[in-house]
Amino acid sequence: MRRVIREPLSEETLARLCQRTLQIARAGNDPKHTRTSDRCQARKAEADRLWDQEKTKAFDEIDRVLRRMAPGNEQCMYCECSKGSDIEHFWPKEKYPGRAYTWENYLWACGICNTHFKGTQFPRDAQGKPLLVNPTDEDEEPSVHLQFTPSSGKLVGLTDKGDWTVRVLGFDRRANLDRDRRDAWRGLQNSIVQYAAACARGDENLALYTQGVICRHPMASVLRTLFDLLDSPRGAELVDADCRAAIHAHPEIRSWP
Structure with missing residues (x-):
């Protein structure tokens, strides 16, 4: 989310x-x-x-x-x-x-x-506040409560609000969503590599098109997870080497959604 x-x-x-x-x-x-x-x-x-x-x-x-x-x-x-x-x-x-x-x-x-x-x-907590993540909440990023797991494709709760959101929306039992998130994890990395290759060739049209594809991707939250993991000790294990190199060569990618 x-x-x-x-x-x-x-x-x-x-x-x-x-x-x-x-x-x-x-x-x-x-x-x-x-x-x-x-x-x-x-x-x-x-x-x-x-x-x-x-x-x-x-x-x-x-x-x-x-x-x-x-x-x-x-x-x-x-x-x-x-x-x-x-x-x-x-x-x-x-x-x-x-x-x-x-x-x-x-x-x-x-x-x-x-x-x-x-x-x-x-569900609401003892103070009456919602125990569901609202994606339009101005005070909290959904990533505070929900974390994407690349190996399984699942969203897991990091807080009570995250746990309730997973349970109420069925994120823990919707295998099609797990599959689509895994596909997004792989596809977004491939697109980042394609963007870097287009820049290296001087193909500005393809680079801009690929940037648009990445920015318009509905599961852009997966991209944020990729950036977070890239800076973690597990980055080398979970993020493809070509994708890591592309982001290192083009740091502007980190400013995308």
Whole structure:
């Protein structure tokens, strides 16, 4: 999983989201709801009603911006492998209807991560903070909580948040993701070697193209792991010699995603 930079929305769309949030709040504040459970259910019902009919200009913009933010070619922000297809509520709207229309709560996800695995699961710690990694979190890099293992292709948790993320999103039991990460580990190294070879030949077009391929790769988080391991005692063991030489000759590669 890689860090995703959240882009801004237009004032018009933000106003629309704010309006919807107020509608949900008003539904729960209706005087006829005398019990807390009734107020919560009313807010949930209103959020579901509004969401089911949401085919507006504002959501055309939200869909477009999330796709642009997503890694690679509109890939899932969680697994980076499958094509994204859904606006995902990080805090599930079924449990937290007051966040159903919050821009910072939206991610772009594939149906497998969003529906088959995560669903309404949302573990929190004793302070109420999420125990899932949010790829758009401005304060933390996903690599603080998750580590890629080149030999197996697996993502493993480094913290409680990382462990919960692996468990909830099924990263510990999705062999296809392990395979794709291993392929990315090999493929990115090959592309780096190709970039260096193109530079050596003076083939600027091929060098720029190869750079673009590497930077657009949906599993760019694998590239960050490669750089980290390169500087570790295990670098010589895990990173191919030709790739190590290419990065040494072209340190600008380290500034890529």
